[in-house]
Amino acid sequence: MRSKVVLRAAICVLVFAFLFFCLQRLLMPKYTREAEEGRLTAEYYGSDKNHDVLFVGDCEVYENISPVTLWREYGISSYVRGSPQQLIWHSYYMLEDALRYETPKIVVFNVLSMKYGEPQNEAYNRLALDGMRFSSTKLKAIKASMKSEESLISYLFPILRFHSRWNELNSDDLKYMFRSTPQLSVGGYLMRVDTRPLNTDPPVGHQLMDYSFADICWEYLEKMRSLCEENGIQLVLMKAPTVAPYWYPEWESQIREYAEKHSLKYYNFLDHVETIGIDYTTDTYDEGQHLNVWGAEKLSAFFGKELAAIGAPDRRAEKDFAESWAKLCERYDAVKKYQLEILEQTGTITGFPVPE
Amino acid sequence: MKKTLLILLLVLAVCLMAACNSGTGETSGTESEAASTPSGSEHKATGYLFEYNGVSFGVGSATADIIEKLGEQTEKPYTSNSCAFNGKDTVYYFASFEVSDNDETGDLVIYSIYLKDDTVATKEGAYVGMTPDEVKAIYGEPSESSDGGFSYVKEGMKLNFFLKDGVVSAISYYVNK
Numbered sequence: 001m002r003s004k005v006v007l008r009a010a011i012c013v014l015v016f017a018f019l020f021f022c023l024q025r026l027l028m029p030k031y032t033r034e035a036e037e038g039r040l041t042a043e044y045y046g047s048d049k050n051h052d053v054l055f056v057g058d059c060e061v062y063e064n065i066s067p068v069t070l071w072r073e074y075g076i077s078s079y080v081r082g083s084p085q086q087l088i089w090h091s092y093y094m095l096e097d098a099l100r101y102e103t104p105k106i107v108v109f110n111v112l113s114m115k116y117g118e119p120q121n122e123a124y125n126r127l128a129l130d131g132m133r134f135s136s137t138k139l140k141a142i143k144a145s146m147k148s149e150e151s152l153i154s155y156l157f158p159i160l161r162f163h164s165r166w167n168e169l170n171s172d173d174l175k176y177m178f179r180s181t182p183q184l185s186v187g188g189y190l191m192r193v194d195t196r197p198l199n200t201d202p203p204v205g206h207q208l209m210d211y212s213f214a215d216i217c218w219e220y221l222e223k224m225r226s227l228c229e230e231n232g233i234q235l236v237l238m239k240a241p242t243v244a245p246y247w248y249p250e251w252e253s254q255i256r257e258y259a260e261k262h263s264l265k266y267y268n269f270l271d272h273v274e275t276i277g278i279d280y281t282t283d284t285y286d287e288g289q290h291l292n293v294w295g296a297e298k299l300s301a302f303f304g305k306e307l308a309a310i311g312a313p314d315r316r317a318e319k320d321f322a323e324s325w326a327k328l329c330e331r332y333d334a335v336k337k338y339q340l341e342i343l344e345q346t347g348t349i350t351g352f353p354v355p356e
Numbered sequence: 357m358k359k360t361l362l363i364l365l366l367v368l369a370v371c372l373m374a375a376c377n378s379g380t381g382e383t384s385g386t387e388s389e390a391a392s393t394p395s396g397s398e399h400k401a402t403g404y405l406f407e408y409n410g411v412s413f414g415v416g417s418a419t420a421d422i423i424e425k426l427g428e429q430t431e432k433p434y435t436s437n438s439c440a441f442n443g444k445d446t447v448y449y450f451a452s453f454e455v456s457d458n459d460e461t462g463d464l465v466i467y468s469i470y471l472k473d474d475t476v477a478t479k480e481g482a483y484v485g486m487t488p489d490e491v492k493a494i495y496g497e498p499s500e501s502s503d504g505g506f507s508y509v510k511e512g513m514k515l516n517f518f519l520k521d522g523v524v525s526a527i528s529y530y531v532n533k
Contacts, residue, residue, distance in 0.1 A: 203434050203447060206454075206470050207518040207526045209504035244436045286437050 024159040025177045028130070032172040032181055035127060036352050037062070037084045039184045041094070042131030044081055046180075047187065048324040049102035053078035053312050055188070056091040057110030060240035063290040067187030068332040069300035071325045075314030076304055080188030083128040085120060088113045088220040090128045093141035095224060097132060099231060106312055107228050108236045111255050111266075112245065114221070117214025119147045130158060182356050186332045191293045193339040194349040198243065198280035198288040205246030213254055225262060234265075234311060241269035241278055241299060243288035265310060269299060276302040285349070293336060399465055403513035406469050406529055407479050408453070415513040415531050419457040419464035423448055426455070452476045471527040478515070478527060486524045491517050 031038030040062060053076055055061040062082035070076040081094040095107060119125060125145045132138045134156075142155045154161040165173075172181075184190065228235040237259055239247060247270060259266035269276065276298050280288045283295030291299060308314065315321035338355045401414035411425045431449040443460040452475045456468040477483035482491050488506065492498070495515070498506035505518040509532055518526040 200432050200434065203436075206468075206528060207504075207520075209502050209507075209516065209518065211504075244434075287434065289436050 020157075020159070022177075023163075024157065026169070026173055027162045027165050028158050029126075029162060029165065030172050030176045030181055031127075032176065033170065034351075035084075035123075036184055037190065038127040039131065039181055040083050040188065040190075041081075041128060042133075043183060043185055044079065044098070044188065045101075045133060046183070047079055050315075050321060050324060051077050051079040051102060051104050052315070053106045053108060053307055054095070054098055054104040055080040055082065055108045055110070056086070056094050057082050057108075057238075058086040058113055059084055059290060060110045060112050060242060061108070061238075062185070062188055062190050063192070064240045064242065064296050064299055065303070066189050066191075066293065066296045066300040066332075068189070068325075068329055069297045070304045070307070070312075071316075072329065073301050074304040074308045074312070075316035075321075076307055076312045077315050077321055077325065078187065078312075080185070082110075082188060083124075085116075085124040086113060086128055087116050087119065087124075087145070088217050088224075089144040090125075090141065092220045092224050092227070093132075093137055093144065094128075095227060097135065097137045097141075099227070100135065100137065103231050104233060106234045106236055106307060106310065107224075108238050108307075109221075109224060110238050110240055111251075112239065112247070114213045114217045114255070115245070115251065117216055119145055122147055122150055125150070126161075129155060182354055183331065184352060184354055186328055186335060189296070190352045191296075191332075191335050191339065192285040192290070192349055192352065193293050193336060194285045194343055195282055195292055195294075196284065196286050197282065198284060202243035202280075202288060203246060205248055208248070208250075211248055211250035211254075213251070218258075221258070225264070236307075236310070237264055237266040238303070239266075239268040239270060240291075241273050241276065242284075242290060243270075243280065265306075267303065267306065269303070272302065399461075399463055401466075403510035404508070404515045404529060405479050406453075406471075406476075408450075408476060412479070413466065414469070415467055415529050417466045419446075419448075419455075419466055422466065423455065426450055467531045469529040482517070482524070482527065484524050484526060487522065488517070488519065488524070491524060 029035075029038060037059075053070070055065050055078065059082065062080045065078075065080055067078040067080060070078050081091075081098055083090065086094070091109060091113065098104075125147070129138065129141055129145060132141065139152075142152055146152065146155075151160075225235050237255060239252075239255070247268075252268060255266060255268075258264070278291070278295050278298055283291055283298065285292040304312075335354050339349055339353055342353055343349055399416065399418040401412075401417040403414060405412050405414040409426055411422060413422045427450065429449055430451055433446050433448045435444050435446040437444055443458055445456060445458045446464070448455045448457075452471065452473045454468075454470045454472070455466055456470075457464045457466045459465075471478075471484060474484045480494050482494050495508050498517075499509040500507040503519075505516060507517070508515045512532050514530050514532045516528045516530060517524050518528070
């Protein structure tokens, strides 16, 4: 009798857990029609963990650095772990998370996010963190990122956050309830083939009350430097050559000072726009905010030479690497072809379209 | 068995309902939720106002009612996209000031006015080149102050006076986030 009761209770609990799981899978955003970048964090786990260079940062890395170009030109195996408005603590924990799977030789951090000393928006936290696999790193990342009105439990059980989507569900929510969405990025890079030129002078930033980066940003930069040091990784700092948001000279001098103090390589590509060959009338899809694929390939070809010079190995002769990257190159070319066809047919690109 | 299952389903429903009321920032909980951008929800100016060409406007004003009346723009407006969402910010350039708006609410709403030189002044008479004491004689003691300037907070916006070499070098009306 007693065992029957226990059995019944166990079945009920299992049914409850199953329903909870199904509902959660259904209601979680799939990021297929809007804010597609919400798929980036999870895509990393499906990659071959053979990266010698890992980029961390916001859209200034995932829209401007093409790992396929780094591979094709220099045989550098790299991955971009970025998400929209990825703040420095997001980047730190993305790195800590990546180190659970692999230890790159070089980590490149894009410094734009040093300008944000506090969480900006819950939506960006979700885009960065919901796709992260559960671990103590994820817990720390959530705690570091939450705004005061957010709760830890809603990250652990996202249904508590997204249950109100029931009246916004679409066919993709069913289609991708139990299967993966199509691969959006190629090595963490998001491609755009279209062009919206910058035809005026680049915008100049308004005066600020205080140009100092927040203490918490320095704290996380220091944590990132220590983490790299402990793991024998060379930390490199970069600033992408995009004209907006404006990068103030006062910010530049703080980063330069830090890099010099700790003997870190720092590349501000805004200083090398001409040498790289970036033309803001052809190499950007949004008036200089982000590079299109043509600009990203130029930047990556330039940066790859520097990365090779500081120790990123050429893996083209190694069979495992060559096989792994051949697939990525094929995917990259397919995405480029697909977008060019869309552009030719419709005259415009929206979001980051990829073939199924 | 059925009873227990029903109870468990009710518990699940209650959990979800409770989450609805837990104040976890539930505005929509959707993919389409836009990034935080400053704007006036009723498209009505709040706090201190700026006046130019006989048009009085401020943070929260609807752009459509304003921009065309401010005269010739010196450069093409610059529109920048949010990294992830559909919201766009646009800067409109005039000879002595710049106006910025965004479209998160579906309408273009002004969130910043930036005065660059002394050919324009605030409605109360403060302008670039004044000393802090002269500004304080008009507005009183500031709500916030730092080495780089001082601010007056009023009705969801800030009137900022930026300092350089001991005098006001720029003035901005900005949404108080």
